[in-house]
Amino acid sequence: MESNLARRVDQATLPVVDVSGLTSSNPEDRLAVARALREACIGNGFFYCAGHGIPQGLMDAVFAETRKLFALPSEAKMDLEKSKKSKCNRGYEVLGGQTLEAGAPPDRKEGYYIGLEMREDHPMVRAGRFNRGPNVWPQDLPGFRPTMLAYFAAMQELGDRLMQAIALSLDLSEDYFDGYQVEPLSTLRLLHYPPQRPDAPKNEKGAGAHTDWGAITLLMQDDVGGLQVFDKNDGSWIHADPIPGTFVVNLGDAMARWTNDLYKSTLHRVVNASGRERYSVPFFYDGAPDYEVVCIPTCLKPGEEPKYAPTTTEGHLMEMFAKTYG
């Protein structure tokens, strides 16, 4: 059932980067991680992140709550549906609700969106700013809200740490992105992929080929597999097989804009050919809405021009959103 374009390769094809050195007080340890990140970022822009310090118990709890959520009866899920329940894209997204690959059938996945919790009376919410506002919480799952809020905070903190290392890797000071890390537009997304159907429309996938939009994505996947990453070296698809306890980290389009394509976002897709239900939890690490996404001076070689028009986190995300939701 797998596409013939896909091939099975050794897991080592995507590098594993141990980031535990980032919490060291010795700058040499942090630099060593930054060097490894630079290599991965200039390569396919995808790597497994180990040594991240996120407790396994929290990761397991997120999957447990995710399974409970998608196991709710469809009427209960429709009561949480994002276009009905939210002005800021929070809540449940139906199966086929997004088409990540232009021209392909809708994605065979259902999802749930969670963002930074912001009250209705917050000035940004009152001003109707993009994706700002309260979350939608299922009433009948008492563990869901505290688990997801704890995970959101932990992932934001891990993302902040990785951005400090990415700054180092670009010959910038570690605090270069500090202004970005305030009231972030990050999104936690819960995903459920039913098995691929034998009678599926041609080219149907769990998630069509796409690049991610923000700065970096930190993906937790279960043991089913199905994520494929485009290999720019030979045009094949690398199977990002699950490695327990790691995150798959990849660069988003904002990173390409900042670095003038030195650190590119990479096409990836999901084909759940396993015959089993697959669950995954991407965290789209993003930043402050008004933070500028413009070419970073250290990323411009002599004589080179910026390839992208300057924008902001919010402006860039709004552009990307319109592409897959119309």
Ligand SMILES: O=C(O)CCC(=O)C(=O)O
């Ligand atoms: O489920 C996965 O493994 C990947 C999901 C993904 O690429 C996305 O939501 O952007």
Ligand SMILES: [Fe+2]
């Ligand atoms: Fe993605």
